Amino acid sequence: MMSFLPNCNNVLKWWKWIMPKLSALLYRFRGYILGVLAIALVAAPPSLLPKSFAFDKCFVGILIAILLFVASAVLRVRARQFIGEHTRGKIHDADKLVTVGVYSRVRHPLYISNTGFAIGFTFLHLGASLWVIPFALAVVVFEVALARIEDRFLEGRFGEAWRAWARVTPAFFPHLASSTLHPTQRSFLSAFFADRSTWLWLLFCNLVLILRKVVVFYA
DSSP, X not given: OTTHHHHHHHHHHHHXXXXXXXXXXXXXXXXXXXXXXXXXXXXXXXXXXXXXXXXXXXXXXXXXXXXXHHHHHHHHHHHHTTSOOOOOOSXXXXXXXXXXXXXXXXXXHHHHXXXXXXXXXXXXXXXXXXXXXXXXXXXXXXXXXXXXXXXXXXXXXXXXHHHHHXXXXXXXXXXXXXXXXXXXXXXXXXHHHHTXXXXXHHHHHHHHHHHHHHHHHHO
């Protein structure tokens, strides 16, 4: 039994050593990982609208996708009203801890928004079918992992201030308690246009998925 404990300690030390490096790689190459998931989604057979109007799985999937896109866009813009300029850096950075506005209700509104967009793409392409589940699970696991990485970074940067905020603010499921009004850094429209690169990318992805349906439909 005593000889087993040193081995456990070695494993624990190795785990503590490797995890920050794996986390850094995951964060740095997050765009490529999402790209692989996107390619896998586009390669999957798309659901098609019926030739005569009917509520088939494709039509229902499109409706669900639209709802997810709208909700995710509103959440993203509201979050952008309280934080700095949009960046896609390869390393974590934060000038200050934002705990007001949307961030007083949930810690990771942008990751929730990203998840909503990604699952929306899945419904748009595959329709309301069971094939949505594996893609949605992959996206959720990936975004949760990124959020956990960010939590560790913010705790290391802001210490007790982050821990006090995290104790009363859930990571993914917003609490509905009323929050104190706080002035935003920018207006809703200004925050929307500040994230224009994201909207152009989302538009491109939607066009690719729609084109894929059209090609298969008329093939």
